[in-house]
Every structure is written in structure tokens, then in C-alpha cells.
Amino acid sequence: MLQGYNNKYLVINLNDHSFEINKIDNQILYDYIGGTGLSTYLLNKYSESNSNPLKPENPLIFCSSLLTGTRLTTTSKFAIATKSPLTNFIGDSMSSSHFSDKLKKTGFDALVIRGKSNKKILIQISNSNIEFLDASNLWGKTTSQTEFELKNKIGTKFSYACIGPAGENLVRFAGIKNDGGRMAARTGVGAVMGSKNLKAIAVGGNIEISIYNPKKINSIRKELSHKSLGESTEKYRTTGTTINMSLLNRLEMLPTNNFAESKFAKSEYIEGENLIKNHFDSKAHCANCTIGCEKIFVTNDNKNSTKSRLEFQTTASLGANIGISNPNTIIRAAKLCDELGMDTISTGVTIAWAIEASQKGHISNNIDISSESKLLKLINDIAYRRSLGNLLADGTKLAADNIGKKSSSYAMNVKGLEIPSYDPRNLPALALALSVSTKGACHNRASAYDIDFNNKNIYEDPKIIAKKTKLSEDTSAVIDSLIWCKFLRKSFDDFYLESSNIYSLITGEDFSENKMKLAGERINNLKKLFNINNGWKRSDDSLPERLLKNSNQKSQIISKNFLDSMINNYYHFREWDNNGNIPKNKLEALNII
Amino acid sequence: MIKIKIEFFGRARLIADQEYIYIDIEKQIMEIDLIKIIASAKPALLGEVIDRKTFRLKKSYNFGINGIKNVNNDIMCLNNDDSILIFSSQSGG
Numbered sequence: 001m002l003q004g005y006n007n008k009y010l011v012i013n014l015n016d017h018s019f020e021i022n023k024i025d026n027q028i029l030y031d032y033i034g035g036t037g038l039s040t041y042l043l044n045k046y047s048e049s050n051s052n053p054l055k056p057e058n059p060l061i062f063c064s065s066l067l068t069g070t071r072l073t074t075t076s077k078f079a080i081a082t083k084s085p086l087t088n089f090i091g092d093s094m095s096s097s098h099f100s101d102k103l104k105k106t107g108f109d110a111l112v113i114r115g116k117s118n119k120k121i122l123i124q125i126s127n128s129n130i131e132f133l134d135a136s137n138l139w140g141k142t143t144s145q146t147e148f149e150l151k152n153k154i155g156t157k158f159s160y161a162c163i164g165p166a167g168e169n170l171v172r173f174a175g176i177k178n179d180g181g182r183m184a185a186r187t188g189v190g191a192v193m194g195s196k197n198l199k200a201i202a203v204g205g206n207i208e209i210s211i212y213n214p215k216k217i218n219s220i221r222k223e224l225s226h227k228s229l230g231e232s233t234e235k236y237r238t239t240g241t242t243i244n245m246s247l248l249n250r251l252e253m254l255p256t257n258n259f260a261e262s263k264f265a266k267s268e269y270i271e272g273e274n275l276i277k278n279h280f281d282s283k284a285h286c287a288n289c290t291i292g293c294e295k296i297f298v299t300n301d302n303k304n305s306t307k308s309r310l311e312f313q314t315t316a317s318l319g320a321n322i323g324i325s326n327p328n329t330i331i332r333a334a335k336l337c338d339e340l341g342m343d344t345i346s347t348g349v350t351i352a353w354a355i356e357a358s359q360k361g362h363i364s365n366n367i368d369i370s371s372e373s374k375l376l377k378l379i380n381d382i383a384y385r386r387s388l389g390n391l392l393a394d395g396t397k398l399a400a401d402n403i404g405k406k407s408s409s410y411a412m413n414v415k416g417l418e419i420p421s422y423d424p425r426n427l428p429a430l431a432l433a434l435s436v437s438t439k440g441a442c443h444n445r446a447s448a449y450d451i452d453f454n455n456k457n458i459y460e461d462p463k464i465i466a467k468k469t470k471l472s473e474d475t476s477a478v479i480d481s482l483i484w485c486k487f488l489r490k491s492f493d494d495f496y497l498e499s500s501n502i503y504s505l506i507t508g509e510d511f512s513e514n515k516m517k518l519a520g521e522r523i524n525n526l527k528k529l530f531n532i533n534n535g536w537k538r539s540d541d542s543l544p545e546r547l548l549k550n551s552n553q554k555s556q557i558i559s560k561n562f563l564d565s566m567i568n569n570y571y572h573f574r575e576w577d578n579n580g581n582i583p584k585n586k587l588e589a590l591n592i593i
Numbered sequence: 594m595i596k597i598k599i600e601f602f603g604r605a606r607l608i609a610d611q612e613y614i615y616i617d618i619e620k621q622i623m624e625i626d627l628i629k630i631i632a633s634a635k636p637a638l639l640g641e642v643i644d645r646k647t648f649r650l651k652k653s654y655n656f657g658i659n660g661i662k663n664v665n666n667d668i669m670c671l672n673n674d675d676s677i678l679i680f681s682s683q684s685g686g
Contacts, residue, residue: 233683234653235603241686243603250600250678251660273606312686453661453684487685 002026003212004066004506005034009042010108010130012123014196015056015115017132024109030515031591033503034065034109036092037481037523039081042112043090044526049533053085053188054170054195056116062161062201063111064104065483066506069209070217073225074485076100076287084187085172085195086346086395087416087440089531089540091187094444094480097179097286099159099203106205113196122162122200124154127207135199139168142339143177146200158204164341166383167194171393173346173418177338181284181294181309185343187417187439188395212508220502224491228290232490240283240295241312242272245320253423256320258352259412259546262423266325270315279327281307291487299328303372308335313443316421317348322355322369329372336376340383346395347379349418353396353411354388362405363388409545415440424558425547427452428459431558432469432566436541436580438527446473447486459557466569474520481523522590525574525582529592538580541567595620595673599631602680605642605654609635624656624667625649627677642679655682 001007005024012019024038032041039061046059060082067075078100084091103111106125113123122135138146143164150160159179166174167190174190175183184190211217235243248254249267256264268274275297284294298307308331318324318333337344351369358367365388369375381389391399396418400411412419417440424431433448434441443449451458451468458464475495479486482499492498496513503511528536542548548560571578575586587593600613616630628648632639644651655661657678658671671677 231652235681235683236685239604239607243681244684244686246606247602247678247680250602272603276607447685450684453655454682487683490683 002029002507002509003210004070005029006104006107006109006207006209008108009110009112010125011046011112011114012130013115014113014117014121014198017117017121019130021108021128030511031519031522033478033481033519034068035063035077035079035481035483036081036094036477037519038065038110039063039079039092040090040523040526040530042110043081043083044530046112046114047083047530050535051083053083053088053091053192056114056196058083058192058195060113060189060192060196061110062103062113064100064109065481066503067482067484068100068104070211070221070506071288072217072221072502073228073288073290074286074488075483076289077483077485078103079480079483080176080184080189082189082192083534084189084416084439085170085191086188086397089415089440089534089536090438090527091189091192092439092527093175093184093186093189094483095161095176095178095182095184096289096485097159097182099161099178099182101287102159102203102205104205104209105207106203107207111201113198116195117197120197120199122150122202123198124158124202124204126158126204138199140165143341144180144339147177147180150200150202154202155204158202160200160202162200162341163190163193163198164339164383166340166342167191168199169383169385169393170194171342171383171385172395172398173343173350174341175343177341179287181338182286183338183341186345186442190341211506213505216505217502220505225290227491228488230491233291233487236291236293236487239272239276240293240310242275242295242310242315244272244312245316246271246273248422249320251426253426254316254320255412255419255421255423257323258321258349258356258410259419259423259544260356260410262425264320264325267320269325270319270327270330272312272315275310275315275327279331284309289485291485293487297327297331299331301328303328306332306335308332308338310334313420314344317345321348321352321421324369324375326372329375332372333375333379336379340379342379342383345420346418347382349412350382350392350396350399351378353399353407354392356410357403357407360407362403362407363391412544412546413441414543415540417441419544422449424543425556426558428462428557428562428566429465429469429472431543431547431563432465432570433473435543435563435567436570438524438531444476444486445480446476447489448472462562462565463569466566467573470570470573473524474517476520477523478516478520481519518590522592525587525590526592529582529587532581541580594618595671595675597671597674598676599634600676600678602678604681605638605679608637608641610637611635618671620672621668621670624669627669650679653682655680
């Protein structure tokens with residue numbers, strides 16, 4: 001038994017509405033920590049190779065972590081893992097706020113959901129009591145309607161995670177929404193939940209977690225909260241991330257019109273500085289967060305007033321990348337995606353692909369999003385799989401495979417996951433990280449753009465970029481497993497030293513910096529092993545042709561050869577073979593087999 | 594003397610209430626002297642973006658010359674029409 005954990009997890013079989021409770025060995029908790037690490041371990045344990053992600057055999061796993069419930073700032077977070085219906089590889093996504101704390105206080109560190117219910121249901125979990133409730137009256141409702149009705153029916157002492165119509169209709173980039181404004185948006189975790197006929201999960205535990213040295217943890221909590229209000233988080237606290245757009249546009253790194261260009265002529269209208277001046281409504285915090293990066297914006301035209309949380313990725317994917325420069329339209333489109341339970345990045349990038357396919361005559365539909373109502377209709381069509389929306393609901397990779405005609409050359413995804421709005425053509429560490437990421441084009445699993453922005457002098461050295469990217473990826477795995485918010489990462493003087501000290505103070509067991517570093521490496525290797533077992537091949541680690549060949553930029557850094565060189569070096573630092581496979585002795589050294 | 598452009602991004606732009614300014618400087622200039630000129634042109638930045646005591650950018654901000662390349666030298670050698678970008682040091686989002 002390790003303090004700070006529940007040391008057990010719940011396995012629910014929806015085929016017969018049964019459940020079992022399993023213990024977690026200490027060694028597993030040392031090796032995988034929690035969060036994305038533990039969920040990856042459980043995914044490997046409960047998955048069958050080459051299974052269909054939308055069939056009952058694909059498990060859907062929710063994990064809290066060691067820091068959840070400690071009230072340390074930014075730690076109310078949880079991880080979800082499953083096999084992604086977008087990529088057919090590991091799908092992992094994070095979300096935050098009260099749901100994570102209440103999940104942990106049910107007495108379980110993780111929830112493994114297997115099988116498929118024969119009717120629409122929701123699962124209610126409180127202090128080791130599990131109930132399966134009818135959800136047929138909730139089916140078809142939006143995420144906010146669902147949460148509203150659940151609060152009325154079950155109560156406000158519970159937190160809820162649910163899907164919207166997009167998840168019900170198996171849109172491959174549907175997310176899982178919780179606590180009003182948060183979403184585990186990426187890799188189609190919501191579609192997996194929908195495939196199980198599971199509308200919602202209610203968690204309402206109040207089992208307290210024991211901490212080995214609560215006095216010291218409390219003292220660290222105060223110190224860290226103070227640090228979190230310092231200069232290293234100023235952007236997140238004050239303006240939020242929407243301001244990224246003006247700089248990226250100035251640097252010609254803002255994906256525009258399906259990544260055909262890197263500069264948006266009308267960006268000034270949707271840049272954060274303009275949004276803050278003309279649309280700012282309020283700011284919001286996740287549970288136990290002192291930073292409060294969430295900024296809520298409101299429309300200011302004469303149509304129905306709409307409020308929505310906006311961050312940079314949403315304004316760019318639903319703005320510049322599809323040629324939209326009206327902030328009111330972006331606010332309404334973002335709100336609609338949230339209500340339908342759909343990832344805004346994948347939605348925007350998929351629409352951008354469809355516009356180009358239409359312009360090239362590769363699809364017969366004429367896509368017109370010149371008016372707000374037409375864009376909103378298209379988003380609705382995707383969520384409900386109506387007409388063209390049925391094709392787009394499968395994401396850019398499958399849609400392009402479906403219509404052929406070389407449309408995959410401008411389908412902007414890696415492994416099937418749509419690319420976020422940093423143009424990797426001149427951000428080499430990001431280009432590498434997007435290429436090799438086990439979940440596909442995710443900017444958060446290595447935070448590699450931070451390497452690019454702070455190390456301009458290494459731009460032409462594939463070896464150093466590869467080494468730094470590998471280390472950053474491992475650190476991110478630790479952050480996502482403990483779990484801290486990444487916006488806190490620069491508040492630490494020495495991340496590994498401080499985090500391993502906190503681990504030891506909570507568990508009562510010595511946990512060195514080296515053990516923690518090794519855990520990060522182990523977690524990334526296990527994610528890779530999952531992909532290898534599901535058919536990964538070296539050619540999956542790449543970028544779309546457009547980013548490697550076409551360039552409107554005078555000095556594009558990334559070429560096919562340069563990317564290959566970085567990938568080779570990355571495999572070398574990972575101690576993988578030249579084809580990117582993990583040697584048996586490496587798996588043994590990491591205690592994976 | 595040369596003329597250079599100072600471009601503000603994010604919170605620095607909101608505080609300066611301007612996207613950019615032009616200033617005249619010597620071709621070779623100490624970083625601290627350049628920042629004093631910027632502070633003189635945009636006093637609102639003092640205490641918010643520029644440290645009042647040291648006349649350095651606060652930790653929350655980065656300097657870039659004609660892009661995101663960090664300025665590492667105390668003595669800067671600039672050319673006419675160069676741009677200095679002032680932006681957040683937090684790249685996440």
C-alpha cells in the first residue's frame with residue numbers, strides 16, 4: 001500500500017453491467033506514477049492487439065493520479081486512454097477540474113470500462129458503490145443540457161463527464177466533457193464512450209487520501225501557489241493563450257487556409273489582443289488552480305449573445321485555418337463544438353481539408369462557409385453525420401483515404417490526428433515531436449515548440465534537437481502522470497528534484513529524481529509498444545507531404561531529409577533500432593517485459 | 594543613427610496600447626540603453642514589462658531581433674529597419 005493512492009482500480013464490464021475491484025501493486029505505481037502513465041499501463045493490460053477502436057473490446061480508461069486531491073495547485077487533473085478511432089494507435093487525452101478529485105475520492109485510482117451496454121446508460125460511482133442508470137432520456141442532448149439534467153437528477157455533490165451528440169454518433173474526433181467547461185478533446189475518446197452506449201459518468205466520492213507528511217505538503221502547497229502567481233505564468237493568468245496568434249502570424253508560423261500559407265491577412269480581427277479589448281467577459285479556474293488560464297469571451301453583434309471559452313488553438317483552427325476572421329463567428333463555432341462534444345482542432349482542420357478538396361474538385365460538394373450560419377450548419381452536419389458531414393466525421397485521414405485523388409497530400413494530420421496551429425515548417429523540434437508522437441499530431445506531449453522558441457541557435461542541428469525533444473517528451477510524460485498542469489512547469493526551480501521530493505512526502509517512500517526520469521522514459525516506451533502491437537511502421541512517423549515539399553516561405557527549415565535525420569537521431573537517443581522498433585533488452589531494462 | 598521598429602505582442606501590446614513604435618538609436622547599443630529608450634517612449638511598460646530597477650525585460654518577456662532569435666549579448670549591433678519584437682516568454686497554448 002502506498003499512501004497518496006487508493007491502491008486499487010475499478011473494472012466495469014458493460015456487457016453484463018458487472019464490476020470487479022483490483023489491487024494495484026506498489027511497483028506498478030512506482031513505474032507508471034498515475035495519470036497518463038497508469039492509464040497506458042492499464043490500456044496495454046486490457047487491450048487486444050489490432051482490435052477495432054469502436055468495438056466493445058476496446059477499453060476506455062480514466063485515471064486520476066498521485067497529486068489529485070492533495071490541493072497542490074493545478075493538480076485536479078485526470079487522464080483518459082483508449083485505442084483511438086482516429087489513429088488506430090494509442091489515444092490519450094487529459095482534462096481537469098472537480099471530476100478528477102471526485103473520481104479519486106470514490107476510492108479508485110482508475111476506472112477501466114470494458115464491453116458495450118445493450119441500452120443507453122450512465123454510471124454512478126460513489127464511495128465504492130456502483131450503479132448503472134438508464135440514460136435513454138439523455139441521449140441526443142448536448143453536453144451542457146446533459147450536465148444540467150444530471151445535476152437536477154443526481155445532485156451537485158457529484159461531478160459529471162459526458163458526451164454530446166458527436167460522441168453518440170461516433171464522430172472520430174468527439175471528446176468527453178466535464179465540469180461545464182472542460183473537455184478531454186483529442187483522439188476521439190468521446191466516440192469510444194459513445195460506442196459503449198455510455199452517455200455519462202457521475203462520480204461523487206468523499207474518501208480522503210492519506211498523506212505521509214501533510215504538514216510539509218501543506219507548506220509546499222502555499223509556496224507553490226505563491227510561485228504560480230509569479231512572472232513564469234503571467235501570460236496564462238492575464239491574457240490567456242489567444243495572444244499567441246499575433247506573434248505567430250508576424251513570424252509566419254500561423255497555419256492558414258489548410259496550412260497552404262503561414263500568414264493570415266485578416267488575423268488582426270481574431271488576435272487575442274483584439275478579443276480581449278472587444279470580447280472579454282470573464283475568467284475561470286479549474287478546481288484547485290491558482291493560475292486561471294481560462295478566458296471567456298462574448299459575442300458583440302446583434303445576434304443572440306453567446307459566451308464561450310477560447311484559447312489559441314481554437315481561434316486558429318476555427319479561424320485562420322479556415323479563413324474566418326469574424327470573432328463572433330469563432331465564439332459561436334467554439335461554443336457549438338463544446339455543446340456537441342467535438343474537438344475544435346480536428347473540426348477546424350477537417351473543414352479546412354474539405355474546403356480545399358471542394359476547390360480542387362476532389363469532392364463534388366460545394367463547401368460554402370462564407371456566412372456564419374453555413375459554418376455552424378456544417379459543424380452540426382459533422383456531429384450528426386448528415387450528408388457531407390458523414391465523410392468529415394471520420395477525420396481527415398479516413399476521409400482522404402475514402403475519396404482518394406491524392407487528397408491525402410493535403411490532409412493535415414499525423415497518424416490520423418489533425419495538426420494543431422503551430423506551423424512546423426520553421427519549428428524543427430515541434431516538427432520532430434509531431435512526427436514521432438505516439439498519439440499523432442499533439443503539441444502537448446512534448447511541448448517541443450518551447451525548445452524552438454528558446455533555442456534558436458540549435459535550429460540546424462538535428463542531433464541536439466532530437467536529444468532535447470526526447471528529454472522534453474519524457475518530462476511531459478512525468479508531468480501528465482503526476483499530474484501537474486503544463487502551465488505550471490516554469491514555476492519550478494528544479495522540476496525533477498521538487499517533484500520527486502513531493503512524491504516522497506506524499507507516499508512516504510523514497511523516490512529519486514532518476515526514478516522519476518526513468519518513469520517518463522518507460523511511459524513513452526510503453527505507449528510506443530502499444531502502437532507497435534497495433535501495426536505501427538516507420539513511415540507513420542512523418543509529416544504530411546505539404547509541409548515537406550510546398551513552401552511559400554523563403555527559408556523553410558524542414559525538408560524530408562532534415563526530418564528523417566532528426567527522426568534517426570531521435571530513435572538513437574531512445575535506444576531504438578533504425579526502424580524505430582524497441583529492442584527486447586530496452587524493454588527489459590525499463591521493466592516493461 | 595539608425596531607425597528601428599519596436600513591435601509589441603500580447604500583454605505588452607495591450608499595455609503600450611500600440612502595435613509598434615519607431616525609435617532612433619546608435620547602430621551599436623547596450624541592451625540596457627535600448628530598453629531605457631523604449632521605456633522613455635512608452636512609460637506604461639515600466640514595472641509591467643520592463644523592470645524599474647534594472648531596466649531589463651521582466652522574466653515574462655522575451656526580446657527577438659527580426660524574429661524569435663533571442664538577444665543574448667549586452668551590446669547589440671543593429672541595422673536600419675531592423676525590428677525588435679517584445680513577446681511573452683511563455684510559449685504554451
